[in-house]
Amino acid sequence: MFNFDTLYSDLKDTELEPWLEHLPAQIDAVFAEKTHGFVGDWIKLLAEMPKAQASDVDLTADRVRIGQAHDMSPGQVEQLEQQLRTIIPWRKGPYELFGIHVNTEWRSDFKWQRIQPHLSPLKGRTVLDVGCGNGYHMWRMLGEGADLVIGADPSQFFVAQFRAIKQYAGEKLPIHLLPMKSEQLPAFTREYKGVGFDTVFSMGVLYHRASPVEHFKELRSFLRRGGELVLETLVIEGDVQTTLIPKDRYAKMRNVWFVASTAFLIRLLERVGFVNCRVVDECVTSLEEQRATDWMNFESLEDFLDPDDHSKTIEGYPAPRRATIICQAP
Numbered sequence: 001m002f003n004f005d006t007l008y009s010d011l012k013d014t015e016l017e018p019w020l021e022h023l024p025a026q027i028d029a030v031f032a033e034k035t036h037g038f039v040g041d042w043i044k045l046l047a048e049m050p051k052a053q054a055s056d057v058d059l060t061a062d063r064v065r066i067g068q069a070h071d072m073s074p075g076q077v078e079q080l081e082q083q084l085r086t087i088i089p090w091r092k093g094p095y096e097l098f099g100i101h102v103n104t105e106w107r108s109d110f111k112w113q114r115i116q117p118h119l120s121p122l123k124g125r126t127v128l129d130v131g132c133g134n135g136y137h138m139w140r141m142l143g144e145g146a147d148l149v150i151g152a153d154p155s156q157f158f159v160a161q162f163r164a165i166k167q168y169a170g171e172k173l174p175i176h177l178l179p180m181k182s183e184q185l186p187a188f189t190r191e192y193k194g195v196g197f198d199t200v201f202s203m204g205v206l207y208h209r210a211s212p213v214e215h216f217k218e219l220r221s222f223l224r225r226g227g228e229l230v231l232e233t234l235v236i237e238g239d240v241q242t243t244l245i246p247k248d249r250y251a252k253m254r255n256v257w258f259v260a261s262t263a264f265l266i267r268l269l270e271r272v273g274f275v276n277c278r279v280v281d282e283c284v285t286s287l288e289e290q291r292a293t294d295w296m297n298f299e300s301l302e303d304f305l306d307p308d309d310h311s312k313t314i315e316g317y318p319a320p321r322r323a324t325i326i327c328q329a330p
């Protein structure tokens with residue numbers, strides 16, 4: 001199993017310290033319920049990656065960049081690239097490790113560029129990113145000066161990818177990925193008497209959840225009073241009454257429960273008690289933002305669209321359009 005000792009020591013002496021009483025048992029329970037069959041192989045792979053000190057780390061550029069090619073011998077760089085390629089697909093990025101460009105399926109930097117100007121400055125804040133994937137946006141949050149960044153994603157595979165990056169960026173950095181669903185996290189404000197994160201991100205998660213209200217209530221319980229929620233999700237054009245419930249798949253995705261208009265989502269956020277809700281960005285996903293690469297060589301957006309009309313998915317629904325809504329917990 002992965003070791004979480006540095007997370008535990010980072011939580012000490014913070015507002016979130018009461019969580020330490022339960023967190024180790026919560027993580028044990030996750031792995032007791034299901035440990036991915038390859039976890040042992042991934043931990044071994046990480047230990048076998050070349051040892052090197054990154055001469056610099058840049059978390060502020062579009063490519064999260066760790067080290068320079070000359071920090072390793074050419075043989076070590078080649079070995080590292082081969083090892084990184086054994087843990088494909090790389091979906092969220094891009095990264096550059098010791099000169100190796102991990103050219104991921106998503107240009108996740110595009111999303112960050114759209115969202116970042118609208119955020120309350122992250123400097124000094126504690127941040128939670130639910131559904132963080134392999135953690136690309138978490139690195140950008142740390143790059144903005146956040147004090148502590150915690151991600152939660154049920155995929156143990158993404159923890160392995162995240163750890164590959166972190167072991168070179170710096171094991172002591174206050175950034176951690178928990179292999180947990182957001183519904184497995186505690187309702188902080190209730191369980192720990194008003195304790196909560198300063199900023200909570202939920203990006204690309206809502207449409208995978210059967211109940212949007214439950215997800216919004218969870219997110220609210222993670223935030224301290226006045227904390228900020230950043231919700232990014234698939235949407236459709238329309239008014240407060242407009243939602244799409246796909247008959248089966250949406251853009252070939254099996255687990256899309258519903259896609260709503262921004263007006264619908266704001267109404268629901270307000271009903272759950274969020275205030276100052278506003279749409280800060282809305283756009284159709286481009287073929288430049290999501291595409292197959294040699295680090296993710298399965299199907300990608302182009303294959304999910306109607307080949308004769310890219311304004312529609314292959315099932316005939318409106319093509320993926322995404323919006324970001326920012327609001328505050330009262």
Ligand SMILES: Nc1ncnc2c1ncn2[C@@H]1O[C@H](C[S@+](CC[C@H]([NH3+])C(=O)[O-])CC(=O)[O-])[C@@H](O)[C@H]1O
Pocket residue numbers: 092108111130131132133134152153154155180181182183202203204205208
């Ligand atoms: N219940 C859940 N709780 C937490 N995570 C979940 C849950 N269900 C699924 N996930 C996770 O949510 C992520 C959704 S991707 C967004 C990544 C990043 N945020 C991005 O905005 O690029 C979707 C996209 O490609 O946009 C996956 O990593 C799932 O494992």
